Amino acid sequence: MTQRGRFITLEGVDGAGKSTHIAWLVETLRARGLEVVSTREPGGTPLGEKLRELVLNEPMGLDTETLLMFAARTEHLRQVIAPALARGAWVVCDRYTDATYAYQGGGRELGAARIAVLEQWMQPPLAPDRTWLFDVPLEVARARMTAARTPDRFEREQQAFFERTRAAYQARAGADAARIHVIDASQSLEQVRAALAADVEAFLREAGVPAASAA
Ligand code: TYD
Numbered sequence: 001m002t003q004r005g006r007f008i009t010l011e012g013v014d015g016a017g018k019s020t021h022i023a024w025l026v027e028t029l030r031a032r033g034l035e036v037v038s039t040r041e042p043g044g045t046p047l048g049e050k051l052r053e054l055v056l057n058e059p060m061g062l063d064t065e066t067l068l069m070f071a072a073r074t075e076h077l078r079q080v081i082a083p084a085l086a087r088g089a090w091v092v093c094d095r096y097t098d099a100t101y102a103y104q105g106g107g108r109e110l111g112a113a114r115i116a117v118l119e120q121w122m123q124p125p126l127a128p129d130r131t132w133l134f135d136v137p138l139e140v141a142r143a144r145m146t147a148a149r150t151p152d153r154f155e156r157e158q159q160a161f162f163e164r165t166r167a168a169y170q171a172r173a174g175a176d177a178a179r180i181h182v183i184d185a186s187q188s189l190e191q192v193r194a195a196l197a198a199d200v201e202a203f204l205r206e207a208g209v210p211a212a213s214a215a
Helices: 018-031 046-057 062-086 097-107 113-121 138-144 159-175 189-206
Strands: 007-012 036-040 090-094 130-135 180-184
Touching: 007 018, 007 097, 018 036, 018 090, 018 130, 018 189, 036 062, 046 062, 062 090, 062 097, 062 113, 097 113, 097 159, 130 159, 130 189, 138 159, 159 180, 180 189
Parallel strands: 007 090, 007 130, 036 090, 130 180
Antiparallel strands: none
């Protein structure tokens, strides 16, 4: 029987720098012979990408925003994530449900209770096996935010919003330290990469993936 793949997510406030590490992670896993599906939220399916466009750019109420995140997520889960894991592929997802707890729950102050109801609605009920949370002080995150493109609805938010978002992420990591590993992303890119690489190796060992050959 095919062994189920592993579900990995990466999280952090905008500007934490996680995107620069995702391509590296995907390459690293592929170099170990794993089939890897690299995907993102909101998005990950044709409909999900349309919902992403709406939720990042159209004015809307908080309930609508939260429901659209989960509408995109349920499509993603059923069409992409669950089938990939079932065939033995590993899934690397740029943000997942922790982002809703952090951004809508914390940043927008919806709280966790209603999000938990929507999370329970997701079928199949799949939690990530490992989440790497890129944590940085807000000044660092803001300085890193790409000035080149037009900021979306979230990137336009004020400092206090990101403080609440970061705090909600940290609280989730504190409550589930076995799954959510915090990476201090305020260090240099090389130091962050080294910290992530060491933890990725440990995760691969636990998953029974053979050590990299010296080739
Ligand atoms: P992001 O992942 O940062 O992509 P990019 O690097 O292209 O900007 O953008 C997605 C935005 O969506 C980010 O600001 C966080 C937000 N978001 C939520 O508010 N809730 C969610 O549940 C998810 C998945 C994302």
